[in-house]
Amino acid sequence: MNHNLTHLHPYPFAKMATLLSNSMPAHDYSEIKLGIGEPKHEPPAFVLDVLRENLDKISRYPTTNGMFELRQTIAHWLERRFFLNHVDAHKQVLPVMGTREAIFSLVQAVVNHEVVEAKDRTKTHQAAASRQSSVPSQAPTVVMPNPFYQIYEGAAILAEAAPYFVPCTLDNDFKGNYRAVPKDVWARTQLLFVCSPNNPTGAVMTMDDWEYLIRLSEQHDFIIASDECYSELYFDTAPIGLLQACAALGRHDFKRCIVFHSLSKRSNLPGLRSGFVAGDAKILQAYLQYRTYQGCAMPIPHQLASIAAWQDEKHVAHNRALYQEKFALWMAELGQLLELRMPEAGFYFWIKAPEQFDGDDEVFVKALYEQANIHALAGRYLSREVNGHNPGQGYVRIALVASVEESREAIGRIRQLLGA
Numbered sequence: 001m002n003h004n005l006t007h008l009h010p011y012p013f014a015k016m017a018t019l020l021s022n023s024m025p026a027h028d029y030s031e032i033k034l035g036i037g038e039p040k041h042e043p044p045a046f047v048l049d050v051l052r053e054n055l056d057k058i059s060r061y062p063t064t065n066g067m068f069e070l071r072q073t074i075a076h077w078l079e080r081r082f083f084l085n086h087v088d089a090h091k092q093v094l095p096v097m098g099t100r101e102a103i104f105s106l107v108q109a110v111v112n113h114e115v116v117e118a119k120d121r122t123k124t125h126q127a128a129a130s131r132q133s134s135v136p137s138q139a140p141t142v143v144m145p146n147p148f149y150q151i152y153e154g155a156a157i158l159a160e161a162a163p164y165f166v167p168c169t170l171d172n173d174f175k176g177n178y179r180a181v182p183k184d185v186w187a188r189t190q191l192l193f194v195c196s197p198n199n200p201t202g203a204v205m206t207m208d209d210w211e212y213l214i215r216l217s218e219q220h221d222f223i224i225a226s227d228e229c230y231s232e233l234y235f236d237t238a239p240i241g242l243l244q245a246c247a248a249l250g251r252h253d254f255k256r257c258i259v260f261h262s263l264s265k266r267s268n269l270p271g272l273r274s275g276f277v278a279g280d281a282k283i284l285q286a287y288l289q290y291r292t293y294q295g296c297a298m299p300i301p302h303q304l305a306s307i308a309a310w311q312d313e314k315h316v317a318h319n320r321a322l323y324q325e326k327f328a329l330w331m332a333e334l335g336q337l338l339e340l341r342m343p344e345a346g347f348y349f350w351i352k353a354p355e356q357f358d359g360d361d362e363v364f365v366k367a368l369y370e371q372a373n374i375h376a377l378a379g380r381y382l383s384r385e386v387n388g389h390n391p392g393q394g395y396v397r398i399a400l401v402a403s404v405e406e407s408r409e410a411i412g413r414i415r416q417l418l419g420a
């Protein structure tokens with residue numbers, strides 16, 4: 001077996017299952033799931049119609065780069081959404097089977113062990129990267145936020161790269177203090193993951209943040225991989241994407257920049273497994289070749305359904321309105337009691353565990369389960385301890401995926417739990 005498999009961490013939900021293995025849920029209550037970030041709003045009916053109407057096309061092999069019509073639709077969507085002059089549907093867009101597999105496989109495709117010696121001119125092998133990981137210090141490095149979507153870390157580990165974690169904490173507005181990353185770490189960095197809007201904190205990168213990172217990537221010659229799969233779940237202002245920032249800086253070739261987008265959260269279609277990767281044509285060309293061997297091609301009915309979904313914004317606005325209603329409800333009913341902080345975007349609350357639960361995320365999620373039959377996620381399971389500090393410890397992630405009715409019910413139970 002691949003020895004790197006032993007370095008993979010259990011998934012956050014596996015840790016939750018262990019935590020709750022000896023607990024009983026409050027049996028007089030129905031179960032409310034706010035732990036997993038699986039959208040629960042209705043998927044658009046017209047998309048499902050397209051899927052049904054084209055099921056006969058399942059008899060054909062899809063191509064790895066997908067139908068031109070899909071790439072063209074995505075290119076137009078990117079142009080409209082991010083104010084881009086032109087996105088080349090032939091070279092700058094690639095459909096993927098959800099962003100999870102793409103995030104994983106992009107890392108496998110780009111990490112290059114041969115350039116490390118050439119790039120690592122400082123030769124300071126006591127780099128912070130080495131203190132953060134069991135992977136050797138001279139390994140290529142993948143920088144990522146902490147807390148994070150765990151695929152970033154697992155992908156780096158299986159590519160034999162060293163993950164380097166940037167803490168996203170209240171004192172840096174949960175965006176990550178990239179300015180504190182040592183130069184020698186940047187020197188060996190091959191890929192930087194950014195998640196904006198961030199899961200779990202809801203933080204969104206500003207134009208200044210993007211400019212700083214884009215210049216860093218030029219200086220140290222690394223790729224920025226921007227996970228933007230929550231970009232359409234915003235309140236007033238649409239988040240600035242990485243490609244938008246590139247264009248604003250005059251970098252219309254999106255050099256070293258790659259974005260990930262998905263229909264899972266935008267259109268409530270997590271089971272369609274449909275997303276795309278876009279950006280630097282040179283990277284995508286090599287990545288397409290990698291994918292040909294990997295064998296991840298989107299079935300034609302899914303591609304046609306995806307075209308319908310990317311062409312429509314009405315259902316997305318409706319989706320946003322539903323989340324807004326729920327956020328308003330939670331803020332009104334629990335804002336003060338739980339010291340809720342509105343995220344800038346996305347569908348998560350990142351909550352400090354209340355004092356009456358010792359400010360402990362595990363104690364709080366256990367109480368939610370045992371006394372209110374509510375599932376939430378302990379923040380420490382979404383992040384890694386570095387130098388004795390786990391930035392997720394003491395936080396709990398609540399996904400506002402349940403219906404408005406269930407949200408009301410959950411709020412009532414939490415108020416009771418808090419003695420309000």
Ligand SMILES: Cc1ncc(COP(=O)(O)O)c(C=O)c1O
Pocket residue numbers: 037097098099100101149195199227229261262263264270274275
């Ligand atoms: C931050 C983040 N990125 C990527 C994904 C993957 O989404 P999908 O594979 O459905 O596109 C998720 C899913 O929960 C996520 O939270």
